[in-house]
Amino acid sequence: MGYLAGFAVTFQKMFKWTPSGETVTVQYPKDKRPKPERLHGRHVLNRYEDGMEKCIGCELCAGVCPAKCIYVRGADNPPDDPVSPGERYGFVYEINFLRCIHCDLCVEACPTEAITESKLFEFSFTNRQDAIYTKSELVVGDDGRPQHLPWEDWRDGEDIPTSAWMRATAAHGAAIHEGEVAWSAELGYGTRAPEPAQSDADLSRSLVSEVREADSGYQSSDDAHGGGH
Amino acid sequence: MGDPLFNNGFDLGVVLIVLVKSLIGFTFVMVGVIFMIWFERKVIADMQNRIGPNRAGPFGLLQTLADGIKLIFKEDLRPDRADPLVFRLAPYLSVAPAFLTFCIVPIGGVFTSGQDGSVHLFGHTTYLQVADPPIGVLFLLAMSSIGVYGVMLAGWSSGSKYPLLGAVRASAQMVSYEAALGLSVVTVILMTGSLSTHDIVATQAGRFLDWNLVTTAVVPFVIFSIAACAELNRPPFDLVEAEQELVGGFHTEYSSIRFGMFYLAEFMNTITMSAIIVTLFLGGPSGPVLFGPQQIWPLVWFTLKLLGFLFGFVWLRATLPRFRYDQLMDLGWKGLIPASLVWLILVAVIRVGNDQDWPRVVGPLVGLGVAGAVFLLLLGALRTSATRRHDEAEVGS
Structure with missing residues (x-):
């Protein structure tokens, strides 16, 4: 066909005769593309299954935040009506989403898995005040779902899972812990299923066994060393 | 000869019919655009x-209307260094020829079974085209040349470098392809024996084999189509507006409805050129009458083509x-113009042979001989120029 082959291509695409001719446009506000599993959206403050807040007001998230967009102030739990299971709770919690770069370092830093990132990001603030999410806006509702604020566009199902995924630097992020439940139970969702295998099942299995061997080797030598003393 | 409308003097009815025809023609093109x-x-x-x-209307049909309204309400900017008068004039110089060319296109009329394509309206007889000047096709060439002025003046009067570069490219391109355009039209005129578009359509009426596409043996049709595409500055010949290189080409500095007019002219020209190709090579409105009133079918066939x-x-x-720019110029000057010249000679010799009752073989043979000689001369010329350029390059280095 030579020069004319291109004309056949465009003609076939016009009538969608070939799989490559299918329309790829998504009519965005009406339809949405499925979001990637590990998308970083806005934060939520999670609660335990009994309704207690996970946040203990330790300010590690604020400390690690490279954009300095988190402001936390902790306070002692009122003895008669505790907010969180521990001694202290997050009294003030604010995130400025005009500054947040969604790096997820706060999620990595959190010792109680209180702050996580949901997949929600389609917001249209009309003023700067709305962009600063206060604690009452960040905490999940009584059903465990993020609060649907008036300027947020999200639909049923887009808020799952709010507790994101296994943290990259967490101990249980190592491949050796694959298949283990890594996330504390949450209000509304209970215990989440373990993370899926990282990529190629065979590859990860061989990696796991290598790590196990290395681990046991290290362990035994350590024992031997200790025994020598 | 000419539109029979003016045969019986000139009265109010005639003026009205001319006005109505212009209006209908204009509406046809505008709606078409x-x-x-x-x-x-x-x-x-x-x-x-x-x-x-x-978004706008069913299937987005009203999108153009919405865009037009948006353009009208936008701010009309004029650069400080622009020439005020010429800057304002250029869009009109671009639109007017586009519409004027359409005036000579016959869009309907029955030409078969002894009829000459005329219709009777209010006691007057006329053709279904806005005007039928005896110079017909020459008018087409003249108008497409004037269209170059619109582009050239727009680029020059903007007082800015990208429009100027775009305009220089545009005029060079349009001028060089006009030659191929004109030469391929000449073969059609040779077959018809008349410059009038009405006559050109009338001689093609009836059978498919009478179409100029067949009688001139496809080659001029192909050349004309390519040259027309280049003349329209449409892709793949849109070097004029090559946005990666020239921002927007000659209309970079235009905004608001002045830009809209260039856009309008571009699409008007596309429709007009397609209509001209249909008229010159594909028999215009000719086609079989299937059922119902016979005046409808020519319009239908014309629109379909x-x-x-x-x-x-x-x-x-x-x-x-x-x-690429050099490919464009090569195709125009070394490809299309020699090809159309050779074909013109061939058609001319065969035509003379038919008139002079030469034996059947002689015409094509003489034609081919002349064409071969022309081809060899051209080849020699190209080779000489290439050698000289090579020598110059060597001297230069």
Whole structure:
């Protein structure tokens, strides 16, 4: 066909005769593309299954935040009506989403898995005040779902899972812990299923066994060393 | 000869008919442009896995209207260094020829079974075309040359470098392809023996074999189509507006409805050129009458042929990448012009042979001989110039 082959291509695409001719446009506000599993959206403050807040007001998230967009102030739990299971709770919690770069370092830093990132990001603030999410806006509702604020566009199902995924630097992020439940139970969702295998099942299995061997080797030598003393 | 409307003097009725015909012609082109823009955007979107306009009106049909209204309400900017008068004049110089060319296109009329394509209206007899000047096709060439002025003056008067570069490219391109355009039209005129578009259509009426596409043996049709595409500055010949290189080409500095007018002119020209190709090579409105009133069918056939060509232009745009500037000039000067010249000589010799009752073989043979000689001369010329350029380059280095 030579020069004319291109004309056949465009003609076939016009009538969608070939799989490559299918329309790829998504009519965005009406339809949405499925979001990637590990998308970083806005934060939520999670609660335990009994309704207690996970946040203990330790300010590690604020400390690690490279954009300095988190402001936390902790306070002692009122003895008669505790907010969180521990001694202290997050009294003030604010995130400025005009500054947040969604790096997820706060999620990595959190010792109680209180702050996580949901997949929600389609917001249209009309003023700067709305962009600063206060604690009452960040905490999940009584059903465990993020609060649907008036300027947020999200639909049923887009808020799952709010507790994101296994943290990259967490101990249980190592491949050796694959298949283990890594996330504390949450209000509304209970215990989440373990993370899926990282990529190629065979590859990860061989990696796991290598790590196990290395681990046991290290362990035994350590024992031997200790025994020598 | 000429429109029979003016045969019996000149009265109010005649003036009214001329006015109404102009109005209908103008409306036809304007509505055509509106739907052509929609059609082009929709078809090219389908070819590129997209959806295309679908917001304004059913299937996005009113998108062009919405765009037009938006353009009218936008701020009309004029650069400080622009020449005020010429800057304002240029868009009109671009639109007017585009419409004027359409005036000579016969869009309907029955030419078979002894009829001459005329219709009777209010006691007057007239053709279904806005005007039928005896110089017909020459008028087409004249108007397409004036269209170059619109582009050239727009680029020059903007007082800015990209428009100027775009305009220089545009005029060079349009002038060089006009030669091929004109030479391929000459073969049609040779077959018809008349410059009038009405006569050209009348001689093609009836059988498919009478179409100039067949009688001139396809080659002039192909050359004319390519040259017309280049003349329209449409892809793959849109070097004029090559946005990667020249921002927007000659209309970079234009905004608001002045820009809209260039856009309008571009699409008007596309429709007009397609209509001209249909008129010159595809028998214009000729086609079989299937059922019902016979005056309807020519209009239908004309519109269908026109649509075919408009689709062809969109298809070209979706498929071919843009030419490089030297490729464009090579194709024009070394490809199309010699080819159309050779074909013209061939057709002319065969035509003379037929008139002079030469034996059947002699005509084509003489034609081929002359064409061969021309070809060899051209080849020699090209080789000489290439050698000289090579020598110059060596001296220079």
